[in-house]
Amino acid sequence: MKHDRRDFLGLGAALIASAAVASTSHAGEKNHCETPSKNRQLTLVKDPKRVLSPATLITPQEGKNYNPIVTLNGWSLPYEMKEGVKEFRIIAEPVVREFAPGMVVNCWGYNGTSPGPTIEAVEGDRVRLIVTNKLPEHTTIHWHGLILPNGMDGVGGLTQSAISPGETYVYEFTLRQSGTFMYHPHADEMVQMALGMMGMFIIHPKKPQEHRVDRDFCFLLASYDVAPGTYTPNPSTMTEFNLWSFNSRVFPGIDSMNVRVGDRVRIRVGNLTMTNHPIHMHGHPFEVTCTDGGWVPKSARWPEVTADIPVGAVRAIEFIATQEGDWSFHCHKSHHTMGPMGHAVPNMIGVKQDDLTEKISDLMPDYMYMPMGKNGMAEMQDMVEMGMTLPENTLPMMTGQGPFGPIEMGGMFTLVKVRRDQPKGDYTDPGWYKHPEGTVAKKLYAKKV
16 A cells, blocks of 8 residues: 555545645644634544555645654644644544454444544644534543643543543643643543544744654554444443554555665554553664653664554654665564454364364354464464455455465554665555565475474
8 A cells, every 4th residue: 555745545535634724724824824724624533434544644845843743554734823823623433443354343432533633733822622522422632741730631520520522621831841741531431432532743943953863653552342243332341451552553454664774763652551561662772762651862772673662652763764674563462463362262272173163064054163273373373364254344364465375463563664766755565675685484394284
């Protein structure tokens, strides 16, 4: 799938219209528009269930004093200038999200997507966030990590009254810091966050030269419990989730991060799941340069290849892209790089069961009997490739095809693609890496087992 700064494919007409409004919004900064324009209504997605957001929307850079964020399989929210205030409109509403081709999930989110669009602004900006509630229950929005007046903190019952269905509230404050933050409800959190209500809030430094990078990516970690054959997450699940996602997408539905050799790259990751995630990158050491508490001084950084991201926290990592190739980027908890699976699967390692599986399938044709394979879980992917039927709206546990065969991943897994010939400012997927001759592991000899 290709996408660059001029390519808005994959988000549907509603979000394309939103992107168009963004350019007029920035033009309005100079004019300080005081009256709403007709085009403004295009930012309000009327039929969110048609907006599946399978591709990353790259925000145009023209007219900005910062390098815009690239949200994996997401987009940035347009704004309008109103007498010197950046005004964002947010709609909390039910949405349908495509997690990967072949699976969609009934979620709750913002402006037609889950997670909601990334909010981008600049340190020192005055922002106005107008929130309309189209959910079937009350909600609020908490601005996670932001320094602001207590009455704008968004905790229902404590700092404000909850926003009832059909109501519109306004939050307004001045951004007093730069860094990487999040937004999410602080009302019926168990249900609303379990259904996907969350988003990233990026505040760029007032001085553009500070913390400058060539490519800046962000996404949220989210977990869901969607039983095979169903469409709606179970919000009462506390630990045994079966879908682990980057921005509510799972491999192979997650876009790759495409960079140029020599680029300084930042990847900002927020964790709103119920567990920690050791995020590991192949091929490049990095440093943690920012948390949701602020920027980490250079004297306090050290090299890593895995950063553990706690619950309710943000970590931004930075590295120089020096090694060409297609480099894996994933959670290092092995069950988090798999698709939907049961937690009570019998251990059948070493047990011959070919004839048993066939007999059970004949006796119960409508029952999906898929035990662990005799020689490992990979046998299950082989069965799917041979035509075994899965329940509707259900992904295989392991999937994905690479240039050398099955990748056997799922969940929290994607790629960082590093190329010498990747043009500056171009985020187009370059395809599979073509390895120089003599640089690929090969069979030395075959030994009979």
